[in-house]
């Protein structure tokens with residue numbers, strides 16, 4: 209059974225049981241009140257008869273009853289004594305018509321309860337035969353009739369029907385609204401089901417659940433939408449990555465095959481072709497290494513060591529490595545402050561090398577690269593500034609993306625696959641730091657890396 213039907217059925221059952229209990233109570237109440245009235249009448253009758261029996265000789269006129277208010281309508285009880293023929297012998301003074309029996313039709317040998325209208329009032333009457341004990345034996349001597357006004361009971365009887373009718377109408381109304389309300393309340397759930405099945409049948413992760421309001425179901429729909437968004441992003445990135453990797457690998461592989469073909473045709477180990485094969489092989493090895501690093505960075509963060517690293521030493525090391533390469537670009541050391549960080553010296557070196565080689569790569573001959581390391585407000589700040597070609601505002605937000613190259617032909621020609629900055633960023637993030645860039649086309653770029661430094665005692669980040 210569906211959740212919706214289960215809800216409707218359970219609510220219906222609960223209301224019906226409640227209504228049934230209400231019905232029983234309503235219908236049962238007049239009967240139990242009447243039973244109580246009857247019991248009281250019986251108690252009174254027994255008392256009166258027993259008291260009369262104690263007197264000898266027994267006579268109907270000996271019957272005595274408790275005093276009651278003289279007003280018939282307000283009296284709790286009134287009494288009539290009849291002879292065996294049904295003629296009134298005596299009656300209580302609070303009866304307006306004292307010559308008539310209360311209930312002439314109920315004279316018999318067994319006590320009888322009846323309800324009749326007497327003088328315009330609804331009266332519960334008990335008729336008790338009085339058996340006198342004489343020497344000759346037990347003889348029917350007369351009857352005692354005790355009455356009690358039970359107008360309230362009559363009213364109550366009438367009102368119970370009204371109550372039952374109102375209860376039934378309310379129940380029907382509730383059932384009607386439940387059958388309308390439950391599906392309306394569950395509609396967001398049906399939307400989720402519909403979208404989920406659309407996604408699986410059409411393989412389309414771009415679909416979203418329509419959301420309105422802020423109840424639990426709306427929150428669920430929002431959470432599912434967020435999940436879908438994330439899944440879609442991951443899925444797209446994976447597809448893009450696969451396309452990019454295949455593309456990047458195809459170029460060196462084509463070059464290698466071309467050179468092998470050439471050598472086969474020349475029937476000689478052409479040194480130039482061998483160099484090209486070696487270079488392309490090295491490029492592929494770099495690419496695969498970089499991809500591995502990025503893959504690790506994405507699955508739970510880049511694994512890094514947490515050693516005490518003298519950042520200035522690593523920085524100078526990279527600077528020297530760059531200085532020995534002959535380039536038409538001047539690399540200038542601006543300042544180097546002694547800064548210690550907690551991290552992975554090899555990864556930090558890779559970060560700085562990527563930034564500095566990029567600066568040299570994307571600066572035209574005669575240009576300048578200025579590098580520096582300082583400490584500002586408990587952060588190590590590495591700056592790599594160049595007077596190079598710059599990056600347009602449009603490309604700037606994407607340069608840290610994997611495989612993103614501003615000018616593909618030019619970048620490739622300069623040896624890049626578009627992974628260097630993505631790696632630099634994941635290394636900075638893994639060290640609790642960050643990386644940012646400012647640039648202007650034709651003027652140059654400034655890459656800034658900030659890392660948390662260790663305090664003076666070397667016990668933790670300052």
Ligand code: ADP
Pocket residue numbers: 562566567568570594596597598599607612613614615619620623624625626627628629630653
């Ligand atoms: P690549 O290996 O292609 O250099 P990177 O991830 O290191 O890849 O850089 C991404 C792109 O950002 C490069 O293709 C280049 O267009 C641009 N870029 C990076 N550094 C600089 C810089 N210093 N000046 C100008 N453009 C840069």
